Amino acid sequence: MIELQDATKRVGAVTHIKPTSLTLQTGHFNVLLGATGSGKTSLIKMMAGLDPIASGKVLMDGQDVTRLSPQKRKISLVHQFFVNYPHMTVFDNIASPLRVAGMAQSEIEGRVEEAADLLQLRPMLHRRPHELSGGQQQRTALARAIAKDSRAVFLDEPLANLDYKLREELREQLPELFAGRGAVVVYATSEPEEALLLGGYTALMEDGRVTQFGPTADIYRNPENLAAARVFSDPPINVARVTITGGQVQLAGGGTWRLSQGISLSDGEYKVAVRPHRVTPVRASADDVELTGRVIVTELSGSDSSAHFQHGEDAWVSLAAGVHPYQVGEDHTFYMNPAHCRYFGQDGKRVA
């Protein structure tokens, strides 16, 4: 278990990580998700002990490790770049942390071979890193992390420099590889889709702070703010302005419905967010609200059709299964069930 308690990081006068509290459980696969520069790597370095923290505490399994060196924290780190000792064989690379720890030769061999088998490196054990492909080099780095007894494994965009096919293969394997090893796994990525595919828990990061943390599926369904809602959506989530008076919702571009049972909001201006696949060209239920607008762009991807249309001053996107005959420049009617709407205040915070 890793706990951050109001931890901050400063470089000179610049605050890189604002006070952050986060608890990551042993055995969980935790994804740090955020754009480049949002602080993912900084947070990992703080937890790993590579960068000092300016204030707050870091705890591992209840023990305060704030001032402990990276070696004493018993952790592994796999980088985006393939980091291996250049003049050592794959075997020696995987064995290096075990040797430093003073493990017996027979045990080292056993562990290296186990890790090599898991990552299909057995035939390459006596080669050197520069004789390996990028994927094999990164698998060597992963094997080093697996062979070592780590309380925490940090994977900092480990697949970013691999080609598409390899990335998919390794991504599938990763959660299994570390399952049951008694370590906290922390995986940093800038791709929302990766977080969804990896499952587990996600911490959304933005501008040096964690904006939401929880099971990945929960964050997808119940974003706490507009920024979090926007993360997992491709095409982007629809955001429209509404006015609520006495429980009646009025879309700025036209269309109205009553607030669902159990939701009560005071009168005023709000924003609603609806995922594109909830806006369809076919009426699905009697409650659906009609949205009519001019189609601007249409796209076919596989068996899905998407249409970008203008509804009043707001731009909307619809994503529907099947091929639909949209005419660019003409008006079409789309349907949206208000039950799928999430309501946000003017400051972007979720209200219902």
Add this chain to the structure above:
Amino acid sequence: MRTENQKAWFFVLPVLALVAFNALVPMMTVVNYSVQETFGNNQFFWEGLGWFEQILRSDRFQAALGRQFLFTTLILMIEVPLGIIVALSMPRKGFWVPVCLVLMALPMLIPWNVVGSMWNIFTLPKIGLLGYFLNDVLGINYDMTQQPLSAWITIVVMDVWHWTSLVVLLCYAGLVSIPDAYYQAAKIDGASPWSVFRYIQLPKMKTVLTIAVLLRFMDSFNIYTEPFVLTGGGPGNSTTLLSIDLMKIALGQFDLGPAAAMSLIYFAITLLVSWVFYTLMTKDDAQ
């Protein structure tokens, strides 16, 4: 359809002409002199390989060659490790980086004969700052114009002062190109500073280090200006290195034949040793 002609040669021709003029032609005149005897008046007599045999057998040449190898060995053994140590202790980022780089580059910017003159004046007993300090303050009997040992120490120290910077700058370039990730990996493993040097920094510096060793070998093996200005090869012949000896024969005695033969032998040795160094140092990469 494929057209076949020999026009591609025209692309190589300019380079060929250039190389011919600045390397091959002068070189061939040397070869020409080396197999002939002349008494002036542009009269030449065929000598065959006689000069080569005479040079290789002469005690004078062998002594100069021995001194040359001693000098170069000392230079490499001091400058390479010292250069690595200085490069390792230089800051990697911040305000002091440009300051260090400029300070390091300074000795290399000074013309070679000025370096010789500087050290000459600096080390003269009674007059020179260092000479006076050693003799009259510390009481060490030091006089590079009289004692071979003093002269040797002076030319070696001068060369170290002049050229260690080159090794430093090359190694530094190699060091800063190592991504931080390597150092982080070592920190997490708990690797000792020695391991970091042995398994990360040294392998990553190898290419630039090969270049540094080759350059320092060639330059120190062919050194002329600084010892010529500093000691002129003396006292006696104690610091007469190969190039100084060569100049004495060629210009002092105007023995063009032997001087040409010696030049070619000198060149062949430089080439051979460079090749050996290069092959040994890049052996691992070829595998």
